[in-house]
Structure formats: structure tokens, C-alpha cells
Amino acid sequence: MDTMVTVSQGEVWADDSGGDGLPLVLLHPGVGDSAVWDPVLPALVARHRVIRYDVRGYGRSPAPTATYSTVRDLSEVLDHFAVERAVLVGSSMGGATSVDMALESPDAAGTGARRPPDRGAVRRGGLSRRGPGLAE
Structure with missing residues (x-):
């Protein structure tokens, strides 16, 4: 279901595929809008509830008329x-x-970003050398 969501001093276009389970929220880059997710959307929607929206001034969302926070807007979309x-x-x-x-x-957000296991760690004084074949 696509809709306009009221956020602090503005509104954003958003789409919720519906469904059960922990939803995936797709956040687009600054060089495009939520349509960048179109190639993978059918596969994601087949298995997950998917929410995506256009940041103010992108895609189907109107340009901002006041200073805004992308985090606050995200929070308000989730609340909606x-x-x-x-x-x-x-x-x-x-x-x-x-x-x-x-x-x-x-407590509200689990990100899709993960550090690859055992590919290095930041320590005081720099990067440790814990990769394969490297002595510490």
C-alpha cells in the first residue's frame, strides 16, 4: 500500500507491502529514490514485509519546506x-x-551491515593482523 506519510513539518511517500514478521526497511542512496530497489523488490516481498519510502525532495516525496532529520522522518514512517x-x-x-x-x-533497528568475521579488528594503535596467514 503506497501512501503519503505526515512527518514533522512535511510529508514523504511510503510503501508497505504488508505481511507478517520483522519488516525490512529499504533506504535509498542520495543519487536516486526508492525505485533503486525495484529490481530486488519482488524477491524481497515474496519472503518479507518490505517498507520503503522516498526521502524529502526525492522521487514521489515533495521538497522539504523546513529543516528536517532523516532519522526523525524514518522514525515517523515506522510509527505510521x-x-x-x-x-x-x-x-x-x-x-x-x-x-x-x-x-x-x-532496540528499534537492526542494520543489514555486518563486519566480516576475523578480517581484522581495530585496536589501540591500529589494525590487528588476525587475517589468515598473518601473525598477530
């Missing part, structure tokens, strides 16, 4: 669809929004 917890999947600008949301509301 009665989502308490979601997996956030973002690219570029959308990835930054997902990380900011996870830092501000860790």
Missing part, C-alpha cells in the same frame, strides 16, 4: 506503519540514516 522493530537496509545516504537510527534507537 506501527513498526516497533525493523531490519534497516540502506545504501549510501540510506546507509548513513540506518546507522544513525541504530545508534539513536538500538
